[in-house]
Amino acid sequence: MRVHVIGGGLAGSEAAWQVVRQGIPVTLHEMRPQKMTPAHQTGNMAELVCSNSLKSMAEDSAPGLLKREMLALDSLIIKAGLEARVPAGQALAVNRELFSKAIRTALEASGLFTRVDEEVAAIPTVEELTEKNEVWIIATGPLTADQLAQNILELAGGAKRLHFYDAIAPVIDAESIDMSKGFMADRWQKGDDGGDYLNLPLNDREYNDFIDAVIASEKMPLHDFEDVKYFESCLPIEVMIERGRDTLRFGPMKPVGLTDPRTGRWPYANIQLRKENVDATMFSIVGFQTKMKWPEQSRVFKMIPGLETAEFLRFGSVHRNTYIKGPDALADNLSFKTNSRVFLAGQITGVEGYTESAAIGLLAGRHAAATLKGQRFANPPADTILGALAQYITVGPLGDYSPMNANFGLLPAIPKVRGQGKKDRQAEKVSRAWRSFESWVTP
Ligand SMILES: Cc1cc2nc3c(=O)[nH]c(=O)nc-3n(C[C@H](O)[C@H](O)[C@H](O)COP(=O)(O)OP(=O)(O)OC[C@H]3O[C@@H](n4cnc5c(N)ncnc54)[C@H](O)[C@@H]3O)c2cc1C
Numbered sequence: 001m002r003v004h005v006i007g008g009g010l011a012g013s014e015a016a017w018q019v020v021r022q023g024i025p026v027t028l029h030e031m032r033p034q035k036m037t038p039a040h041q042t043g044n045m046a047e048l049v050c051s052n053s054l055k056s057m058a059e060d061s062a063p064g065l066l067k068r069e070m071l072a073l074d075s076l077i078i079k080a081g082l083e084a085r086v087p088a089g090q091a092l093a094v095n096r097e098l099f100s101k102a103i104r105t106a107l108e109a110s111g112l113f114t115r116v117d118e119e120v121a122a123i124p125t126v127e128e129l130t131e132k133n134e135v136w137i138i139a140t141g142p143l144t145a146d147q148l149a150q151n152i153l154e155l156a157g158g159a160k161r162l163h164f165y166d167a168i169a170p171v172i173d174a175e176s177i178d179m180s181k182g183f184m185a186d187r188w189q190k191g192d193d194g195g196d197y198l199n200l201p202l203n204d205r206e207y208n209d210f211i212d213a214v215i216a217s218e219k220m221p222l223h224d225f226e227d228v229k230y231f232e233s234c235l236p237i238e239v240m241i242e243r244g245r246d247t248l249r250f251g252p253m254k255p256v257g258l259t260d261p262r263t264g265r266w267p268y269a270n271i272q273l274r275k276e277n278v279d280a281t282m283f284s285i286v287g288f289q290t291k292m293k294w295p296e297q298s299r300v301f302k303m304i305p306g307l308e309t310a311e312f313l314r315f316g317s318v319h320r321n322t323y324i325k326g327p328d329a330l331a332d333n334l335s336f337k338t339n340s341r342v343f344l345a346g347q348i349t350g351v352e353g354y355t356e357s358a359a360i361g362l363l364a365g366r367h368a369a370a371t372l373k374g375q376r377f378a379n380p381p382a383d384t385i386l387g388a389l390a391q392y393i394t395v396g397p398l399g400d401y402s403p404m405n406a407n408f409g410l411l412p413a414i415p416k417v418r419g420q421g422k423k424d425r426q427a428e429k430v431s432r433a434w435r436s437f438e439s440w441v442t443p
Contacts, residue, residue, distance in 0.1 A: 001024055001025070001133050001134070001372050002024070002026070002027060002132075002133075002134050003016075003019045003024055003025070003026050003027075003134070003135055003136070003137060003368050003369070003372065004026075004028075004029065004134060004135075004136045004137070005019075005027070005028045005029070005136075005137045005139060006028075006029050006120045006136065006137070006139060006140055006148070007028075007029075007030060007138070007139035007140040007141055007144075007346070008030035008032070008045045008046070008115065009046055009047070009139060009140075009141045009346060009357070010046050010077055010141075010346060010354050010355075010357045010358040010361065011139035011141070011345040011346025011347070011357045011358055011360055011361030011364070012030070012137070012139035012140075012345065012346065012361060013028075013045050013046045013076060013077065013107070013358075014075060014076055014077045014358040014359075014361035014362045014365065015137045015139055015345050015361040015362070015364050015365035015368070016028050016107055016113060016365065017075075017076035017103075017106065017107060017110075017365065018073075018074075018076075018361075018365025019365045019368060019369045020110040020112040020113055021110070022373070024112065024372055025112045025113075025114070026107075026112060026113050026114070027114045027115075027116060028107075028113065028114070028115045028116070029116050029118055029119075029120045030043070030115060030116075030117060030118075031117070031118065031119035031120075031145060032044075032117070033117070034117055034119070035119050035145065037049075037141070037143035037145075038143060038224070038320075039143055040143075042100075043117070044096075044097070044100035044101075044104075045104045045107070046077065046080075046099065046100055046103050046358075047096070047100060048094070048096050048099070048354060052086075052093050052094055053091045053092065053093045053094075054067070054077075054078075054081050054091075054092040054093070054094065054354050054355045055091060055092065055353070055354075055355060056090045056092070057090055057091065057092045058090045059430065060426070060427060060430055061090075062385055062406045062408050062410075063355060063406050064090075065384075065385050065430055065433055065434070066355055066356070066385040066386065066406045067092065068434070069384055069385055069386045069433075069437050070355075070358070070359055070362060070386070072437065072441060073362055073441075075358065075359075075362055076103060076107070077354075077355070077358035077361075077362075078358075079102075079106075080094075080099050080102035080106065081094050081099060083098070083099075083102045084096075084098035084099035084101075119145055119147075119148075120148055121147040121148055121151070122147070122148070122151050123136055123138070123148075123151055123155065123339070123342055124136070125339070126339045126340060126341050129339075129341040129342070130341065134341070134372075135341045135343065135372055136341065136342045136343070137342075137343045137344075137361075137364050137368050138152060138342065138344050139344075139345040139346040139348070139361055139364070140152075140322075140346075140348060141346055141347050141348060141357070142320065142321040142322050142323070142347045142348065143322065144322045144348060149164075152322075152324065152344075152348070154338075155329070155336045155338050155339055156324045156325070156328070156329035156336070156338075157328065157329055157337070157338055161324050161325040161328050161329050162322070162323075163321070163322070163324070164320065164321070164322055165318065165319065165320055165321060166317065166318065166319060166321040166323065166402055166403050167234040167236070167289035167318050167402070168289055168314065168315075168316050168317045168402045168403060169284050169285050169286065169287065169288040169289050169316050170284065170288060170290075170297060170301060170312055170314060170315050170316045171276055171282050171283070171284045171312070171313045171314040171407075172273070172282070172284075172285070172310045172311065172312055172313065173281070173311040173313055173408075174280055174281050174282060174283055174409075175281070175311075175422050175425075176309050176310050176311035176422075177198070177273070177283065177306055177307060177310060178305075178306045178308060178309065179198070180306075181200060181305045181306035182198050182199050182200045182201070182273075182306045183198075183199050183201075183260060183261050183262070184198055184199070185197060185199055185258055185259070185261075187257040188257035189257075196274070197273065197274055197286070198272070198273040198274075198283060199258055199260075199267075199270050199271070199272055200270065200271045200272075200273065200304055200305060200306040200307065201258075201260050201267030201268075201269070201270050201305070202253070202267060202268060202270065202271070202304065202305065203268050204268045206268075206269075206303070206304075207249065207253070207268055207269040208245070209303060210300070210303050210304065211241055211245050213299075213300045213303055214237060214238055214241055214290075214292070214300055215238070215241060217238075217292045217293070217296040217297075217299075217300050218292070218293045219238060219291045219292055220291045220293055220317070220319075223319075223320070234287075234289055235289075236289050236291050236316075236318050237252065237288055237289070237290050238290060238291065238292065240252075248269070249268075249269050252271070252286055252287025252288060253269040253270055253271055254269075255268065255269055255270040258270050271285060271286075271288075271304055272285075272286040272287075273286065274286050274398070274399045275398055275399070276397050276398060276399060276409065277398060277409070277410070278398065279413035280413075281408075281411075281413045282407075282409035282410075284399060285301070288316060289316050289317075289318055290316040290317075291316075291317065291318050292316070294312075294315045297312065297315050297316060298310075298312060298315075313405075313407040313408070313409045314352075314405055314407065321403065323348050323349065323350045323403055324344065324348060324349065324350065325350070325401050326344075326349050326350045326392075326393035326394055326396065326401065327393070327394060327395055327396030327401060329344075330344060330349065330393065330394050331394070332379065332390070332395075333367040333371070333377070333379075334349070334360070334363060334364045334367050334394070335367065340371075341371070343364045343367060343368050344364065345357075345360050345361040345363075345364035345365070346358075346360055346361055347403070349393045350392070350393045350401060350402070350403050351389055351392075351393060351403060351405070352403040352404060352405045353405050353406070355406065356389060356404075356405055356406050359385075359386055359389055360389065360390070360393065362386075363386065363390055379391070380436075380437055381436045381437070381440055382412065383411055383412050383429075383433055383436045384433045384434075384436050384437045384440070385406050385410070385411070385433060386437075387436075387440075388411055389404070389406060389410065391410075392404050392410060408426055408429055411432075413425075414428045414429055
């Protein structure tokens with residue numbers, strides 16, 4: 001009985017820990033330092049490639065709640081983060097070297113952990129794995145080496161299910177949108193029975209001010225290794241604007257077929273927002289992938305009538321990021337539908353961020369260990385943050401699948417009660433999540 005983990009990043013390290021603490025030996029295959037990714041610089045376990053922050057620890061925030069749930073499941077990444085913590089207010093910022101060292105030390109102290117410095121190019125078949133009583137966890141991250149990526153593509157069931165770049169549009173908390181400035185309608189909709197899309201109309205001046213602001217905004221620089229070849233169908237809005245000021249009015253801000261009930265006419269330009277979940281607590285701006293810097297996105301998008309007080313649950317981005325279309329490729333225990341002995345973990349499943357990647361590593365480790373022991377591990381309930389992330393990558397959103405971070409919009413809505421504000425409902429989401437988590441841990 002053995003678990004092989006490919007990738008000693010955030011997810012692979014956490015997955016390995018969750019397996020060894022169940023008494024099962026782990027061989028972890030990590031290609032660094034022999035072969036580096038374009039972003040990593042060391043051979044260290046769980047190297048943080050950019051910021052040294054694992055985001056907030058505040059228990060009334062979604063990242064804080066996620067850490068609390070992970071700690072309750074003995075997360076090595078969060079424990080090591082606390083051990084290597086440096087002062088940064090509410091944020092869990094770490095000394096990178098001490099963080100990596102704490103992870104390696106804990107894994108080695110288990111006596112069940114072996115690290116092999118090698119690149120893995122192919123995965124055994126389900127028959128081979130069954131015969132050896134082994135399972136594999138792939139946790140190779142956003143910069144997965146090319147040969148293995150081809151293998152993952154086959155496991156995922158085809159080219160359409162593996163992406164090498166993400167093109168993410170912003171997601172907004174529904175409660176922060178001024179709905180009185182918009183109208184619900186689908187394009188060319190007949191009658192007045194509402195529609196699925198929230199439309200925010202702009203007049204000539206509003207449109208042109210918005211275009212000027214996008215042009216003048218600061219954009220994220222490309223990394224050296226990012227040679228982005230944009231797909232025509234998901235160009236960043238600023239790239240579209242470079243082709244002409246009116247390009248957006250013929251693209252994602254197209255007004256045709258959208259009659260504003262207040263004027264009886266099509267607006268000059270129109271922005272469509274699509275529900276991201278059944279409860280309609282999150283809306284994404286359709287076709288608005290962008291490389292504007294985050295503070296710029298907040299400033300510029302707030303110029304759109306109806307979004308003046310928008311709260312962004314996820315900002316738009318376009319960057320190099322290998323990830324699969326989780327809901328099509330993965331079973332609810334994070335194994336591939338095409339090979340039940342191979343599990344997927346981390347950012348490559350379609351989550352975004354250090355802690356989120358580790359969180360999915362944690363769940364994959366638990367599922368892998370359970371499989372070898374002939375047991376079943378159930379994901380936490382969907383009203384916990386861990387459970388909501390698992391649900392997102394295995395069931396998916398209503399709209400297009402794109403990488404997601406931990407945020408309150410993923411949790412089921414709390415009914416509105418007179419006299420209670422958004423903060424109260426958020427606090428209720430936190431306490432409901434924790435109650436639910438506790439009854440799941442000790443049923
Ligand atoms: C340039 C860049 C900057 C980022 N900045 C941030 C940030 O500031 N904050 C944040 O939260 N997130 C950031 N991210 C996202 C971040 O990468 C993930 O959040 C996190 O590192 C993903 O964890 P992971 O374990 O899934 O992948 P990784 O941590 O990348 O680990 C994957 C590991 O797999 C190894 N590997 C790959 N292929 C193979 C193979 N075939 N055989 C063996 N080993 C292999 C790699 O060497 C690597 O060690 C950034 C990503 C990039 C690319």
